[in-house]
Amino acid sequence: MKLKKELNLMNVFCISTGAMLSGLFILPGLAYALAGSAVLASYLLAAILALTGLLSQAELASAMPKAGGTYFYVMRSMGSAVGTVYGLITWLSLSLKSAYELLFIGTFATFLIDINLAPLVWAVGICLVFLAINLVGVKEAGRVQGYLLLGVLLVLIYFCFQSSSSVKAQNFEPMRGKGLGSMLAAAGFVFVSFGGLLKVASLAEEVKNPGRILPLGMILSLLVITLLYLTVIFVTIAVLGVNLGGPENSKWPLSAAAEIFMGKAGLVVLGIAAICAIITAANAGIMAASRYPLALARDEMLPAFFNRINHKFRTPHVSIFITGAVIIAALFFDITVLVKAASSVLILTYIFACLAVVVLRESRVQNYRPPFRCPLYPWVQLAGFVGFTVLLFKIGMTGLITCSGLAVLGFLVYWFYGRRAASREYALLHLIERITAQELTSHLLETELKDIIHERDEILKDRFDHLIEDCPVIDIAPAVTWEEFFAMAAEPLAKDLHVNKEQVYNLLIEREKESSTVLNPFLAIPHIVIGGEKHFDILLARCREGIDFGKNAPKVHTVFVFIGTKDERPFHLMSLAAIAQIVENTDFEKKWMAAKSPEALRDIVLLGKRKRQG
Template identity: 50%
Template sequence: MGSVKLKKELNLLDVYSIITGSIVGAGLFLLPGLAHEKAGAACIFSYLLAGLLASTAMFSMAEMVSAMPKAGGDYFVVKRIMGPAIGTIAGLLSWFFLSLKSALALLGMAMFTSQITSMDIRFISLMFALLFIIINILGVKEAGWTQVVMTLGLIALLLIYILRGFWAIDVRRFQVFAPKGFMPVIYTMGLIFVTYGGILKCVSVAEEIQNPGRTIPLGMILSLLTVSIVYTLAVFVTSGVMEPEMLHKSKTPLNAGASIFMGRAGTVIMLLAAILACITTANGGIMAASRYPLALSRDGLLPNFFNRINKRFQTPHIAILATGAFIILSLFLNLEGLAKTSSTVLILTYILANLCILIIRESRIQNYQPSFRSPLYPWLQIFGIIGFLFLIFEMGMETLLISLALGLGGFLVYWYYGRARAVKESALLHLMQRVTDKDLGLSNGALESELKNIIREREGLVNDRFDELIEKCKVLDIDKKMQIEELFKLVAESMSHVLSVPKDELFNELIRREKENTTVISSTIAIPHVIIEGNNMFDILLVRCKEGVAFSEEVASIHTVFVLMGTRDERNFHLRALSAIAQIVQGSHFEKRWMSAKNSQALRDIILLGTRKRYL
């Protein structure tokens, strides 16, 4: 069943709803009072700054996942960039804490629900957990549709709170805006940062998203903008309608604020919003968390049964059931200590996102071709890493030690199970090889090949005859400068036995054709082509000459040569091949990428992944 593919059924609205619903959790309804107590009304800037800091990791992950839109998103990226050991740790930690956050959301939802029913909160949590497990097994579209309805309902209720509350604000409550100065605003970021914890969730279902190169970055940006604005305005309204002393004592400040300007109806509306917030977090968490065991299993880092895809529903049912079982078990544990570490692990994940993009960009891996690029590179990422390290320092040593212990557990899983099965090649090794100029045994090109296949899948590319010729064609990679006659002799010697044409005859035909009419099409590119005797024969030879080939006195430095050789009955395909080459060489940065390619396969990949029309 592992050969069954995941369905690409999630669109932009689904992605937006998964992210937004996952971010807006119980924290918005519980933390504003505590944030206001620490920083005063200036805590609204804590929410804005936290959103700005979260955007550094968001932009980094959006770029990397647009290049590698696979299940287990951030794990998949970290493993390919940092290696299997760090990847296993990152994947298991993400799975553990997304599952834990879902359990906490279910308990929070049950706590709010208990205000209108006498049922035991753990029983309520269990019922909703089972419901969401079933929905996720039935199909990602069903889970996504559920998320859309609930998230849009949640945003609508919060907008009612903001719009109605705006006219009840007493501006005198902002006269002492930052009673304790500016630094508490920074410290309070660490307290409320967990409320931005869902921003990277959708990347784990990247393989099930339509047009992921565009949909994921756009969905993440729209979600973060929505959440940052809603958070800031909701806290602004709450600070403006409630007396500070009352706000600091309230355990559910948005409910209390709504009761001031909307009465009992306001309390009910905010209670419903809080329940929806918890439900969307739980549903999105189960959907996202279950893709980590799937991705780890695909890479041989967890047992193979996690990789099974249900033939009927095309969902990873084993991974969903395992995730659901862990969440249900967590409902009956004392979660307080582990819950305190969630912010620390979340921040460590964001640091990894920023660090990974620095590594893969500087590794100069050719087939790393994201559809979206992070702005302000590398300064945005450096700012993010410094900011996240500051937040971790402020959180204290205890939670960091617990997180390190969990990380050690992940490493032990890799060491005793995954180490013998894992592919060791990573972007980090490519960077080390580039910096040290030492051969680290990366000549097999496993990562480049995997990235090439991902690009083909992402772009929906299907091999045509031109691709098939390029995949098996000969490549001449020449370091020295040479004359055109020397080049044509090498071409004739390489292709004579392939075409069953005497090399002298092939050489003379190449020379004759060039004298008849030059095949140079630009200052650095030439496309020599000859007709050979026979039927149904056509071949291509690629040439890179780093120092340049002198085709004439006027054109003395040709670096890229496509040699086309075919019989007369292949005239139509000859024209298609010329058209394909013309489209490819017009691509952005073609010459730079051609000259920096590491080997013959890298030269082929530039042609294979070039933008052009395909004839199937």
Template identity: 50%
Template sequence: MEFTRLRRELHLFDVFAIASGAMISSGLFILPGLAHAKAGPAVVISYLLAGFLASTGMLCKAELASAMPRAGGTYFYITRSMGPAAGTSAGILLWLSLTFKSSFALIGMAVFTQFFTTIHINYIAMALTVFFVIVNIVGVKTTVKIQISLVIGILVLITLYIIFGLREVSADKLMPFLPAGWRAVFATSGFVFISYGGILKVASVAEEVKNPGRNIPLGMSLALVVITIVYSLVVFITAGVLDASVLDNSLMPLYLGGRAIFGNIGALAMAIAAIFAFITTANAGILAASRYPMAMSRDMLLPKLFARVHPKRRTPHISILITGAIMIAVLFLPLEALVKTASTALILTFIFDILSLIIMRQSGLQNYQPIFKAPFYPYLQIVGLVGFGFLIYEMGLVQIAISLGFIFLGLLWYWFYGRIRATRNSALAHMLAGFSSKALRGDLLETELREIIRERDSIVADRFDEIVEKAPVIDIPQKVDMDELFRLVSQKLAPLLGESREQIFKLLMERESESSTVLRGGLAIPHIIVEGEKKFEIVIVRCRDGIEFSGAEKPVHCVFVMAGSRDERNFYLKALAATIEITSEQKFDAKWMKAKNSTALKDIILLGKRRRGLS
């Protein structure tokens, strides 16, 4: 299915602003008081532990986004790793949960808007939703400019809070540091973990990020580090300037902290910062959530209208409008159960990302080529799965049941709608095919990943690529000698060059007798000149057990036979240089021997790192 790509115009700081703005909200301006009541001043350790746990999912998401920078984030990764049924269920669940969370963020402002207006929070939330829907339709760059301005404003106010607050910290207020023991600290880390959930939103707009292989992992990492430090310092200072009796269970901890440090001006400044923070969370939520239905529609798992992109603005305007309408509807629903359900879905997002990464890595897909790789595999992922499993358990049976209900509805939708329209294989099917029938194997996912790499790395096909695309491939399972190889090659080249097999064979043998074309252990690049004009062809050869070339110390496993007319001499030299550049890659030989078929062999060449623009 053909669809319009979204415009790539987001840079590193844009990614940082989306990710950090999505994290700063209730976790900073409401939860510290509730968390302090559970763990005391040691709540600062709870925030650090929660940040570490979030990093396990964030690093997995960063790898997946660097390998597959497409709109839809976790939905896209689940569909490509586990299949469309799992992707449909997760996509619908995550789309709705992000939409719900964005509505809750606007409702959460009520605690602070009361200081500035008597207008009911629902009306304020509706107005802001309409405003940000319009902004999101106008363009992602406009959306992010507002996001950057708000994030900078928040960080400036919080920085002042930290700088001046450190002077006011009283050691007496921080004692006892562990009033409820370490168990409470660990339990509270689960309570505040939701503060870091927004870090994953930015992957939904990966398709709109320039140089995504670098900017997404770096932007997400910087955002998580900065916000973790901010959380820890702010919570430490707040606990050090307020009595426990005042801080415990307060819904306005920074407002009270600002008053203790600066007086009434400080309190109002923190109220403004809180309002900005909730707005940035909602804005990032609309931006991220609207990409889920668009990505599902591209895969024909939702009606086509969701995939429509505004011809001028290059934004998914229909998906944005529908996401905004759901946000407004949610404002009038009972919130408590939906908040917990959305939080459960957010934790499931981390789990899905880790599972997707494990499957993609274990599948053996050749074209799964992340620029950034999550470290400490698989130990970091195991720690993440255990930690998130514990958090899911802590959410309670009701919320788990509601989430499972959404997943079941997603499966029903897939069975009656998506199953009869979408055709897609997955990394999981590819992996299972290694243990069962080869009939399960398919090149659809490898082909899609190849095109993603080309777009991600800005690879523009040149003449060398065009020749490789149509070049014959000879894949020889058993050991052969040079004569037998050249006879096989002659059969392929003769019809392409308009020469007889015998003439081609003769030219190949004569060329080899002049000097060996074996360039290094395992690689040979024979070349012959034929009569005529504007003729140039390549034959690609792999021999698993090796080819015995005269005078070669080791068997040759990779052969590129080039044949061209005299007027193609310059292009031959360029093609030779490109081939040497590609085959000099550190892991080339291992990839070459591991490639499953002729398409995979060509992909190694087509996606190889080399100078482009050969003509």
């Protein structure tokens, strides 16, 4: 059973932005303790690096909008072992991030509400509520995100406008004492704030028109959240100064700043806004994390029960419940460990996204066709790889050890369970094949990508598609004459239509003698009529060195042979129109000559842009 496609641009924006808002209420005080007022530079650096990862992820998500997000891309680019390790650590990373967000909700709730409940109890209760919401459906969860996000944004805008009377320029003076190393360490520490981009990518399969909406929603979200972060943190530093890093203010810095110029009411309002913001992030985390076990189970890297879809709500209920159990278990960990582990794995995620784009592009997999292509390739990926690696090591040993431990756990799951089903073809093999000139691949990856394009673009196959899927394809290396070519073409066409081979050959020869069927220096479309009713077939052919159609005709490389009965004349004309649209695509000739196999030639026709008959 398929997941519902019901997320629009506003849903994508709200889920991504809401998932990134939590860091604004949780981390500024802790980051200020590391970098001083240079924490603004830390957030800006983290946002710039997040942009490099976003552009890579946006390309991958637009090409392969499947549940599991970056896991799916890594699996298809670098293979089952790397994909399984990556998918599991990303699932656990998102779960850990949701856990620390839920703990902060519990802490805020204890501070604001006079009820004798421990923060852990609040965290567990809210987790269970959001598990129920996600079970009902992603659209419902996305709608909740939208309402909460709107309220939080309005409060933050009001906070910034009201702060003008309490801003003190001298509060920025201590920024010189921390140094570059502290600024980089803080950038690594707060990078987890930009995890919403990863979360929304994992929901790609449930997005309408994902080729356009996903990249646009992700880019808009990052721009808005970066501006918001820098503005609000600037105001908070200007109001609190060195007190921002104090033991009390570091827990809820925005509330402490609001209390100075808005009184007790400001503290309460910002506290409620913080709870709403962190709830949106925790909800998005549950929503996104639950899609990773689903994707792993689809690839048989985890047991099949993870892949179960609820018949009523069409949501992955087993995966949601197990993700919830992992999050509740993580609530018992130290919060600093949770933040560093989540940041470390998130940074690793962006590194893999950059590498996946490089592997897929350089492998020249024909059916890798992202509607959105990352600009300035490969410099964006190179900058991201270097920057993320520096941040990863600046976070410290706690994050690295946790990240390594999760990677070992993922490899053990692959080795003892997933390895038995690890027969999937991946782009790295195509890249090695291209470099070494050895034949290492079949057409499995290309076929899977073709099916994804059909689903992504909501292509409804018509009769022409079904005909091309089954028609004969011949690929000729040396140059041949037109008579030799027709002899080659006659046999498979005669076999398909159960007619005499010599009859087909003679009809082709007679038709060509009447007038040339060469339409341009690259293309010819011979066509003949046979007796009978309701028979029609097409043959696709490529000749690398060219077919010689005579002194007055050039050597052509592409031939579509039509054969049919008189009553199929309307379909004959429709097929001509379809081919005319396909060959008009600007890169048709380049793709046709670069195709590796007869099946690759077939895919070029099947995926060519054209209007389909209803």
